[in-house]
Amino acid sequence: MIVVESISKTYYAKNAETLALQNISFKVQEGEVYGLIGLSGAGKSTALRTINFLEVPDSGHIYFQGDDLVLKNKSEMRLVRQKMGMIFQHFNLLANKTVADNVALPLEIAGWNKADIKKRVIECLELVQLSNKKDAYPANLSGGQKQRVAIARAIANHPKLLLADEPTSALDPLTKGEIIDCLLDLNKKLNLTIIIATHEMKVVRKICNRVSIFKDGKIHETLDVHNGELNPTTEYGQALVREL
Structure with missing residues (x-):
């Protein structure tokens, strides 16, 4: 590998x-x-x-x-x-974007279509047990939740x-x-x-x-x-x- x-x-x-x-x-x-x-x-x-x-x-x-x-x-x-996904000590989330939008970001950069992005974001949030936080903003999350959002974002692009x-x-x-x-x-x-x-x-x-x-x-x-x-x-x- x-x-x-x-x-x-x-x-x-x-x-x-x-x-x-x-x-x-x-x-x-x-x-x-x-x-x-x-x-x-x-x-x-x-x-x-x-x-x-x-x-x-x-x-x-x-x-x-x-x-x-x-x-x-x-x-x-x-x-x-x-x-290659990557996660950091201090999360590196975008404060002005929702949880779902943060996870979607690498997929948008990679050129995915909107329907596939929406589906994949839901899949990733389910994997890190944060489906109920998809519309929240980073400021309203705990440290552990922020890191799980960062993990979801890191695995979004398979x-x-x-x-x-x-x-x-x-x-x-x-x-x-x-x-x-x-x-x-x-x-x-x-x-x-x-x-x-x-x-x-x-x-x-x-x-x-x-x-x-x-x-x-x-x-x-x-x-x-x-x-x-x-x-x-x-x-x-x-x-x-x-x-x-």
Whole structure:
């Protein structure tokens, strides 16, 4: 499904440069939930955002369904992104649009006709259990409801891959569980491949099949998650799992 191969990324600022990713590589299988974990600034979110080229890597290759995305032009990448949904920590909903209109937005951009958009919006809202909120505005929703709208919007165009960047960090503990359950349900019902960047071990233990531990822009180690348990072999990995 996804092969990230020797990706590096440097940020340049006045009189300074930051090496955010250093030659990272990992593979994600179809239907898998894959975690990128680490402390703030470790590189996990940057790695996630290189997959759909929100961050353009300086070097390396990213293969999606066999195609090397590095070789795509901007027009081709727009089509690729239609197969990738993305959700963010702070929802990124449009305040002046209803729930239904927010979910419809990517379908309008993709050129769907109005009848099909209306049908698909209802389907997506049913999947995230928000059918009764279709005419509400984001300001009238809880944090968990806003994130579920964002998830519905992300899956509207039938993506093969969902990228989730710290999707539970802005939520209270009870609501975090709702969102984790929602993502896990979509993974099972739709065979939706999910890559999630997080620093929360509750998320990792509940939803991930495998994880890569990031430190200083590098992958420190990659682990299987069995029945909610992961057993790092390195001293840093063990300390990180205890701390998070």
